[in-house]
Amino acid sequence: MKRALDTNEVTLSIAVFGLGYVGCVTAACFAELGYRVIGVDIDARKVRAVQDGQAPFYEPGLEALIQSNLRNGRLSATTSTADALRDADFAFLCVGTPSASNGNLNLDPLRRVTADIACHLSGRARPLTVVVRSTVFPGTCDEVVAPLSEHAPAMALVANPEFLREGSAVKDFMQPSLVVVGSHDPLAAQRVASLYASLPVEISVVALRTAELIKYACNGFHALKIAFANEIGTIATALGLEGDEVMRTVCHDTKLNISPAYLRPGFAFGGSCLPKDLRALNYRARQLDVELPLLNSVLPSNEAHIARAFRRVLETGSRKLGIYGLAFKPNTDDLRESPGVALIERLIGKGCDVRIYDPHIQLESIYGSNQTFLLSSLPHIGRCMEKSLEAVLDWAEVIVITQEMTSLARETISRYALPVIDVTRSSEGGLVAKMAGCELRVPHN
Numbered sequence: 001m002k003r004a005l006d007t008n009e010v011t012l013s014i015a016v017f018g019l020g021y022v023g024c025v026t027a028a029c030f031a032e033l034g035y036r037v038i039g040v041d042i043d044a045r046k047v048r049a050v051q052d053g054q055a056p057f058y059e060p061g062l063e064a065l066i067q068s069n070l071r072n073g074r075l076s077a078t079t080s081t082a083d084a085l086r087d088a089d090f091a092f093l094c095v096g097t098p099s100a101s102n103g104n105l106n107l108d109p110l111r112r113v114t115a116d117i118a119c120h121l122s123g124r125a126r127p128l129t130v131v132v133r134s135t136v137f138p139g140t141c142d143e144v145v146a147p148l149s150e151h152a153p154a155m156a157l158v159a160n161p162e163f164l165r166e167g168s169a170v171k172d173f174m175q176p177s178l179v180v181v182g183s184h185d186p187l188a189a190q191r192v193a194s195l196y197a198s199l200p201v202e203i204s205v206v207a208l209r210t211a212e213l214i215k216y217a218c219n220g221f222h223a224l225k226i227a228f229a230n231e232i233g234t235i236a237t238a239l240g241l242e243g244d245e246v247m248r249t250v251c252h253d254t255k256l257n258i259s260p261a262y263l264r265p266g267f268a269f270g271g272s273c274l275p276k277d278l279r280a281l282n283y284r285a286r287q288l289d290v291e292l293p294l295l296n297s298v299l300p301s302n303e304a305h306i307a308r309a310f311r312r313v314l315e316t317g318s319r320k321l322g323i324y325g326l327a328f329k330p331n332t333d334d335l336r337e338s339p340g341v342a343l344i345e346r347l348i349g350k351g352c353d354v355r356i357y358d359p360h361i362q363l364e365s366i367y368g369s370n371q372t373f374l375l376s377s378l379p380h381i382g383r384c385m386e387k388s389l390e391a392v393l394d395w396a397e398v399i400v401i402t403q404e405m406t407s408l409a410r411e412t413i414s415r416y417a418l419p420v421i422d423v424t425r426s427s428e429g430g431l432v433a434k435m436a437g438c439e440l441r442v443p444h445n
């Protein structure tokens with residue numbers, strides 16, 4: 001393993017609060033990377049175990065790292081917050097955040113460790129970067145940990161959630177799948193990112209609350225993947241098929257299945273396949289007496305997304321709406337189960353007047369099931385459709401975008417300076433900046 005530090009450099013000092021699964025691995029691995037690390041825990045048994053060269057719990061490779069770094073003097077452990085903070089440049093908070101009985105996070109350990117640290121900060125001149133590694137909901141760092149700065153103005157706050165898996169935690173730290181660093185203070189974010197500079201990973205630097213949410217997005221996604229594979233496995237078994245073979249083959253597709261495809265927040269899905277095939281899958285599962293709660297909840301989730309877009313448009317208060325996009329996605333004239341059509345149907349039902357432009361829709365060329373769907377949803381479509389975007393923009397008070405725009409459409413719309421509700425986007429993307437050997441993703445705002 002490449003050492004993070006040059007022997008001529010001053011060795012940075014890290015205090016790790018909490019010597020549980022996350023904290024103990026973090027402490028031993030940072031020591032292995034060349035930093036001076038002191039682990040702190042209120043549980044004297046865990047501290048003694050580390051002092052005696054033992055891992056406080058079973059984790060492959062951890063005990064060997066603890067022993068070698070105790071021997072070379074880079075790792076130590078204490079129950080004393082004062083001792084831990086004395087020389088620390090960084091304080092990593094790795095305390096537990098267990099579930100409260102109502103499902104909320106129990107933040108008592110985080111509050112206690114923050115209060116402990118606060119008691120030892122008054123009068124401190126040495127800068128301290130406090131890094132929250134525990135899993136906490138967006139806003140927690142600001143609400144619970146940031147008040148520490150009242151005791152030490154030279155304190156900076158960073159969120160750096162942990163992604164390790166028990167059982168392969170040391171390997172996951174040394175060869176991370178993801179390192180996320182979030183802060184209001186770009187220099188503090190860079191200081192923490194630099195601690196990982198020797199690891200083979202592109203570090204993602206984002207806003208503080210974004211970092212907090214990314215951890216939940218990852219765990220939510222992992223849980224969703226497991227539940228999905230289990231539901232497919234269950235229906236496969238009910239049909240006398242091999243679920244393993246089905247999912248292995250699904251994973252062969254790295255273009256649409258195991259890829260970033262479909263993973264950008266945007267508007268609802270539609271078209272002639274996804275809604276129809278989900279309905280058929282759920283119908284057959286019911287016939288087979290197989291419960292598929294996850295797959296059953298996908299269409300209601302999509303409906304809820306259309307309802308959110310509907311409310312967002314109504315909240316503008318305007319009833320003269322110009323709509324860009326009618327087909328279910330760009331570059332097609334397929335209108336079947338288009339979420340744009342569903343949205344417009346609701347808006348007309350609420351008394352809104354609409355004018356619609358879609359670069360690929362010529363009403364006179366629509367026929368068959370496409371035409372039947374359109375006329376059953378929007379019988380007066382002929383009166384609403386415009387042949388040019390400009391005609392829509394000249395008339396409308398608000399523009400609603402239901403489909404990814406062409407660059408020409410984007411330019412034309414921006415020239416009109418009308419209020420725009422773009423239901424295909426929940427946010428703008430980020431900028432990319434470079435930093436000493438690692439690529440950093442810098443938040444847009």
Ligand SMILES: NC(=O)c1ccc[n+]([C@@H]2O[C@H](COP(=O)([O-])OP(=O)(O)OC[C@H]3O[C@@H](n4cnc5c(N)ncnc54)[C@H](O)[C@@H]3O)[C@@H](O)[C@H]2O)c1
Nearest residue numbers: 018019020021022041042043095096097113134135162166
């Ligand atoms: N375990 C995992 O696989 C994993 C992975 C990623 C993230 N996380 C998150 O990391 C956090 C820690 O998880 P964990 O599994 O290591 O928890 P843990 O319960 O194993 O360890 C927490 C440690 O913090 C100590 N502690 C509590 N208050 C303290 C204080 N005031 N000062 C010093 N030490 C104190 C406890 O004694 C305990 O040893 C949680 O938010 C968890 O959700 C866990």
